[in-house]
Structures are given as C-alpha cells and as structure tokens.
Amino acid sequence: MELLIAALLMGFLGGGHCVAMCGSLSMAVGFSVPRDKNFILYSFFISLGRILGYGAIGFIASVFMQSIVGLTSGGVFVLSIISSILMIGIGLHIARINSLVLYTEKLGTFIQPIIDPIKKRLLPIDSIPKCMAYGLFWGLLPCGLVYTALSMSLTAPNALLGGLVMFMFGLGTLPTLVGLTAFNSKLNSILEQSYVRLFLGSIVILMALFNLFMTLQKTNSFS
Secondary structure (H helix, E strand, C coil), X not given: CHHHHHHHHHXXXXXXXXXXXXXXXXXXXXXXXXXXXXXXXXXXHHHHHHHHHHHHHHHHHHHHHHHHHCCCCCHHHHHHHHHHHHHHHHHHHHCCCCCHHXXXXXXXXXXXXXXXXXXXXXXXXXXXXXXXXHHHHHCCCCCHHHHHHHHHHCCCCCHHHHHHHHHHHHHHHHHHHHHHHHHCCHHHHHHCCHHHHHHHHHHHHHHHHHHHHHHHHHHHHHC
C-alpha cells in the first residue's frame, strides 16, 4: 500500500516535471484533435492510454525482475536504495536545485526513433482507439520521472503490485497532463512558480528519505 500511495503522490507532485517534459507535446497533441471532436474527452482517453501503458510496463518489468530477485539474496534492498536515490534526484529537479537525474533519460533515447514514426501514423487523432494508441506510445518516451516510478515498481513483492505502482503513478499525472491538453497552459503558470516547485520538490525528497530509512531498517533487521 505504501508503494501505491508514494507512486500516486510522486506522479501528482511531479506535475512540474510533466509540464517541462510534456507540455509542448500536450499542446501539439491538442492541435491534432479535430475541432469537431470533444477536446476534453479525447485528452482524457489519450492520458488513459498512457496510464494503461505505464501499468503494462510495470507489470512486464516486474515479472522479469521477480525472476532475477528470486536468484539473488537481498537484491530487492539494492533496488529500493536505487529507487530512493532517484526519487531524491527527481525532488531536486522539481525544486530546480539540481537536474542530474535527467541523465537517466538517455537510457531510453534509442526508443524514440522507433516510436516516432508510429505516432505520426496515428495523426490526426480522430477516434477513441487512436487516442488510446497514441497515449500508449507517449508513455514510452524517455523520462526520468517514469524511470524513477519504474524503479519503485521493481521493488514490489509481486508483478501485479508492480503494475499497479506504475498505474497509480500515471494516475497521479492525470490532472496535470489532461489539464495541459484541454486547457492549454493554465496549470503551467501555477506549477512554474518557484515557491510551488520548491514545496513540491521538498515533499518528494522527504518521501524518498523516508523510503530510504525504511529500507535501511529492513536491511539491518536481516543482517
């Protein structure tokens, strides 16, 4: 349950990062929706496809990781520590203190040349299935925030929970990205305020430190 709550909060509190990384994409997608279609409805289904894609990624990655962790002793604790460090990095980035964590996005740059042509084939986004498909491929874009959430899902005790962690993370991003797509950059002006970003970043860092503390406590109990 703690993982699900943490993933949901990180997705929501990471709204500033979503604005920075996906704001222009959200705007472009908005212009790709024909004027005779329901703008808000389509933006919702695009994000729903993205969230379901996150859940699928979390489930598949967790299935793979469970088989590895089963062969190692204490491997899950190492993953928890890495996850906490990445969360601290995301918090620092949200607060605009340090953005080193964004270098993790280079891990997925090889995917973009593969998915970009597929996304272009889905334009214009004039049907619900196209919305879902576009959202699914959108979720595969390189993103340090997504990688951090994925590292959290890999620490889940089973694959189903791992998928739910990513689903909850995506659900947390829903208000920001649907808002951007449907209402232009209204939320951007709020989330770009320095004191707002500092507050949100601090919350993420505190969550990461708590997760790190709990992980180290568990590690000591097994030693």
